Amino acid sequence: MTSVHHRYLEVDGQRLFYREAGPKDAPAIVLLHGFPTSSYMFRELIPRLAGRYRVIAPDLLGFGLSDSPSVQEFDYTFDALAELTDGLLQAIGVDEYAIYVQDYGAPIGWRLALRDSAPVTAIVTQNGNGYDAGFVEGFWQVVWDYQQEQNEKTETAVRWALTVDGIKWQYVTGVADETVVSPDTWHHDLQKMARPGNDLVQLKLFRDYATNPALYPKLHEFLRTAQIPVLAVWGENDPIFAPAGAQAFATDVPDAEIHLLDGGHFLLESHLEEAGDLITKFLDRYLSPR
Template sequence: MVEVHHRYATVDGHQIFYRESGPVGAPALVLLHGYPTSSRMFRHLVPALADRFHVVAPDMLGFGRSAAPSADGFRWSFDALADVTAGLLDQLGLRRYAIYVQDYGAPVGWRLALRDPAAVEAVISQNGNAYDDGFVPGFWAPVWAYADDPTPDHEAAVRAALGLDAIRWQYLHGVAEPDRVDPDTWTQDHAEVSRPGQERIQLALFRDYATNPPLYPDLHAWFRATQVPLLAVWGAGDDIFGPAGARAFARDLPDAEIHLVPGGGHFLLESHLDTVVGDVRGFLTRVHDRPAAA
């Protein structure tokens, strides 16, 4: 049995919770979760990889067991989430690592890579967008409208994403065998985003999501310049970030490994854990066993 440690660190005055497992000094892997969950989404993945890798999975600021400063005195943005995540990795002494990104974790991971390009040695994207191709219009139209014009009507449209039905839909839509998904996932996520103060935090992040696509050209330039090893393992039934978002990586990274998982949805780990573990272990093993550049 691999031990998983559940720890806290103080970063810029904020308490940050994180899961950590695996030998210190082994190749490092940082797991960055999406909305509306936390590092809990990696509860099974962490021990499955920690025999060979040093795995760190934080709850991002505002999520899970991490601090959630009031929107009255804190400017919520993806820049802020990346700032705190970078501070945690610095405290843990992680100078070189692979990133596994999903949903909100993707724009946080892209900011880490653009701020310190030499730190990120490999990328695993599991339904984490980096191209306009991946945005499914029916899902994203209300988000873009709210970002452009945060009127009460536009706010009401995106506030629906905080509801239990919408969160359940994220977990079950596109999943061929929905009874493989633990109902505790969406009920726990809903409870956490329903805590006092959370609505304003999440609405601020919905508005700020529009700052992410403008980063893509710089990200694509980094892809082309470095040819960073990349695995896209993607639930083919995701109607938030569609399969076109996975295929698009090959535009700048011709050697990208792209695996569309039939019968999988947005939260692929809940229904296809063994598939993802096999893909990730194989990919990271190839990355770390390849001969060093001359």
């Protein structure tokens, strides 16, 4: 059994937590989590990949076990979170890597892929959008309304996503048997969301999410030009990102592998075996595992 190491590193004055496993000389894969979770979502996947790959799973600033400075102390944007992530990877000597992106991890991953150094070798997207297709209006309209105008009504509506009911909803909606999803997941996330001032961090990121679709044309050009290997493994019952978001990747990468599984937003909680098998086979085809 490969050991998983739990480490901290200071990057630009911020203390970031990350999980690391696998041989340092093996091809690297960086696991990028979404809202409202952390690298905790990869706790079962990391050991499956670590025998053949160097696996890095950071907690974004404001999430998990990383620092959570106030919005007065740090300007939370997806650009800034991507910069910190890049800084961490450079500091530990990871300059070329595949990415697994989910939810917020997707816009972080796209920014890394679009850097001048073009370090990304392959993409696994698990319910991580890169196209206008796939946004489920029932969820996103609340966010869009808040982005357009911040007032008591729009803020109250979007704050539901920070409650225990809102977080649990993300985990269990679309899962045929919700008893397979451990309550540890949403309670773990809730504890971190409840840190003093973290609600304002999350509200700031809800507003800044508007910058992500504007990045999509550059992403699409990159995908068309690089023809980088893409695996879209998707919970087809996701109430946030619909299957059209997965299928859209074939627009620019005709050979993209697209798999829709009978799960929800956090697919690893209900379909670890199936998703893990698809991910491992995909990486083995396109990288040179140890």
